[in-house]
Amino acid sequence: MKIFFIGIGGIAMGNLAYMLKSIGHEVSGSDLNLYPPMSDKLKEWGFEPKSGFQKENVHGYDLVIVGNSISRGNPELEEVLNSGMEYMSLPQAISHFFLKKKKVIVVAGTHGKTTTTFLIYHILKEAGLSPGLFVGGIQKDGHPGFNLGEGEYFVIEGDEYDSAFFDKSSKFLHYRPYYLLLTSLDFDHADIFPNIDAIKTMFKRLLNLVPSNGKVFYWQGSENLREICHDYQLSPIEAYRINTQDSIFKIEDGSICLQNGERFYSGLMGEHNLLNTEVALRLCQTILPGETNLVRYASNFPGVKRRQEIRFQSNDTIFVEDFAHHPVAILETIKAVRFSFSGFKVISLFEPRSATSHRSVFQEEFAKCFSGSDACLITEVFNVNKVPQEMRLNVPKLIETIPQYSRTKAIYCESPQDLLEKLQNLISEYSHEKIIVLGMSNGAFGGIYPEIDEILKNRKRV
Template structure:
């Protein structure tokens, strides 16, 4: 089949293009502009792509493809969309296409929730893959070893990240309702995406609808540490629910009890070993995971629980968890620099990049980093870039989440003009409030200005063990490589 993807420059649409190509289809794509890394990947995958052009739809009176797939960022008025509609050509969304070509007829494992979807999906896929089950994969990220967030299924299993954001300009329902899960991990349910959900009840409704798809032979692994998860689970028969979490007690299917953590180093990652007294209804010893933080331990437990329900042996699950290579941009260590302090002792500065942008994710990530580096100063960098972090819905929540950092550098919201003035997160006010409660904070109008402030601060305050934790769901407007270079030159 000839398939054309409108908006192919996004990570998810680009990955779908590659999967369809690998599945034997003839693929083309278009976008407003194409930039690395996706532009390079499309060339590598042999996919012809360029800027939007009506001739990609109809040329010399003939349709150029048999099916057109549109990404959710594409709206009415797009020249290619209008051409498709004017000629009544077959048009579908990315989510519907995923179901049509890859999910239909398979046992689908959906990972949904406000936080932790990408990591948990990669974890479950890794466990099932290491167990020889050959699952498919579709995830919005890149694994720590460079594995792209997709693979064709070699079996009946398919692991997919379930996004609650809207599907397309003609379908304002959440993407994950197209995926029809047999098995579900629900990590958190907490208000997010304030640009499309009116309030928390509206947001929760999407998850309640998702749960209606779970068949009687399905499984739901639910995080007991989220009151929102507990709330939506009231809509589902208790028989197919298994709870997990550091203190979660429900039907007894799985519980990781509180215990002491001891830091170990494994394959270059800072990791924690949790003594798990009750996992899989048996005492099986240690879980080793190559990342830090209680929230990531919970993610591992959720993935492990579904894997066990699918018949994977406990020993294989634990072996897979211990070899998981992590996920890029999730507590990813970009740079380590050693500086000699005034006592002629080596002092380490660590630069970590993370995807955190929701207030809860910010707090969880800070707690994880502080636990891993208890004797280091924690400097936070934050770019309010997501549709949620743009808005003043979480003005107070960000104040609570950022309290505890030793230093904070916050830039103004990305694409300021896209948010109405009375709805914007007031970053200068947030900085003022943080300073009032004792968290030294600095405001900048742009990432470039933030970088200059950070360099000036570190140049005169560089003799203390430090972790720089940069948080954004985007690129931080290219400031990360500049920080890498600055740390290389810092003496």
């Protein structure tokens, strides 16, 4: 089949294009702008994408995959509609080509999806099951976010964001869950969801898709998940926590232990990642009840790039990069870093960039979530013209409000470059201290991370 991708430059779209090419389809695509790393990957995989959108590009293809950033008025999309060509969204295509007759493990939730999806895949792969994989990230060892797999299981990150211009329902509704893991449920994606109830509706619809011989796992600590799972009876359902009698993990004297008291070592930091590991192991125990090495497989999981990724570390200076952009994720990430590196001053850097974080919807929550930091530097919102001023996160006001909730030193930065200069001054103030710099953004943060790497590598503690 000849398949064309409108918007091939996105990570998920590019990965799917390569998967389809790998099973024998003739695949091409286009995009307005192509950037590394996907531009490099597409070249490596033998693609030569069209630059820009021209209606002639789609001629002669059997199927068109439409990215969710593509809207009416796009010349290629208009040609597809006018000529009656067959088209699909990305989640439809994944389901159609790769999920049929598979036992699909869907990991959904506001936080922890990527890490938990990769972790489950890693454990099942180590156990010899050869699962399939589709997830929006890259492992720290370089493993990409996809794998065809030869076994009966397919592990996929269940994104609640919408599917395409013609399908405003969540992507995860296309993924045929056999096992469903719900890690959390908070308000997010303010650009498409008016309130938390709209998101709950999507999650309820997802629950309704699990077959009676499947199973649901949900985090009992989430009030929203408890609400939507309260009267669910369509399949077996299991709530999970840590530090309970039936949990795999418990925390004793600051150490993570199994129920038998054995110390558990993991490269993942924080209680939120312990919860991710808990549910991953519960699922894998359900699939492989006689396997005794599951905990060992989990302990050697390499982790995910841009999730608590240590970019630089010396005895007294550490630089960690993280994808956190939601107040809950920021709070938990700071807690995790402080717990893991006792005795270090924590300097948090934040770029409000996501569709939700640059809006005022979390104005008060952002003021509270940096309380675990000794200092925080926050830039003006990315792309200030994207939302009207009255709907935009007021960063100067946020900086004024943070000290009302904590002793954190809050510093306003006009831009990433301004942040870089102010960070150097702050590092000088902490010349006698051990410091950890924690950068948080769902984007490139103005490309300043390599410069921070060099600053910290050359830091001399007095």
